[in-house]
Amino acid sequence: MSQSVVTAIDEKEKLSDLEVEAIEMFINFLKLIGLPKSVGEIYGLLFVSPRPLAMDTIIERLDISLGAASQGLKLLRNLGAVKAVYSPGDRRDHYIADLELSKFATVFIKEELMPRMDRGMERIKRMEEILPTLSPADRKATEARIERLRHWLDKGQKMLPWIMKFLLR
């Protein structure tokens, strides 16, 4: 009942079906690399937008807060996934999505995976130093396990540059 009595009072531009699909898609993918929903929303909206959007517009269309929009845009700019462009006759910054999707993957690999692997290698070195203090009974088994760990990290570290190369065309 009474679907639109208040029409025109606060008629925010509703998101189109197409925008919703894109937004949901990026919410899902970016969540995978640890980014919050609001960031996925912003990128998804910008991705399908044929023209640059001001922060105002983003806030209104996604119905998110000023803070979330500002922080989300900053994060996306830092990732290189969004750029600010000049819009003649408008004081506000306007934002566009960088369409190079591989950026998310490469940033994730470089900022998350690789540092963890490096720290992992340091841990392995420390573990190997501890090894001689173990009882002989346990030492052999533990040594083998640490060796496995090292082997796997090695494999990972060799794979990553290759994957990155593949991602960049």
Add this chain to the structure above:
Amino acid sequence: MSQSVVTAIDEKEKLSDLEVEAIEMFINFLKLIGLPKSVGEIYGLLFVSPRPLAMDTIIERLDISLGAASQGLKLLRNLGAVKAVYSPGDRRDHYIADLELSKFATVFIKEELMPRMDRGMERIKRMEEILPTLSPADRKATEARIERLRHWLDKGQKMLPWIMKFLLR
């Protein structure tokens, strides 16, 4: 001051330096694929343990709750990362880590990445259906973006089986 006045009252076996290294390592890596701290702790402890551990022992040594231990072990068993083994003369189950670390990566790819990509492809199809209803002005630009999305998903879907093969030796 007074380091051990209560010694022997509740002397839990402290974690060794080696165990701590392993545990921290797995907390970090498993967090990356969305697993909670307690799961990383459990797997890390089992990974360096030269013999099977009962749930009791895990609870006591990690100082986690019954619920977290039970749920964490269940999850790890479902992933295939931990196995229950029979321990003669003991009613309790004992658990060992499966040392095949690639399992975490392959499970992640199969359960998280691939399904999302499949759903992504469905979304793209839906978006392409919507496309003709767009104003001609916007249509071309949007079409190109969706095409990019498809291209990237394609690339991902082709890469994943290859990565998996690489992981399995």
Add this chain to the structure above:
DNA sequence: CCCACATTTCATTTTTTCTTGAAATCTATG
């Protein structure tokens, strides 16, 4: 086929992460 102990389940609490919005800061332009 009991029953003591082991494990699972799940409502509640705790912790962590995300969002909000008002205040502070910055900036283009008149």
Add this chain to the structure above:
DNA sequence: CATAGATTTCAAGAAAAAATGAAATGTGGG
């Protein structure tokens, strides 16, 4: 160079995720 408007910051609140532990359920040994 003052100021209105744009953006950032951040303390506080809300939401989501994880941990707890008591009650329910399962199970092996007698």
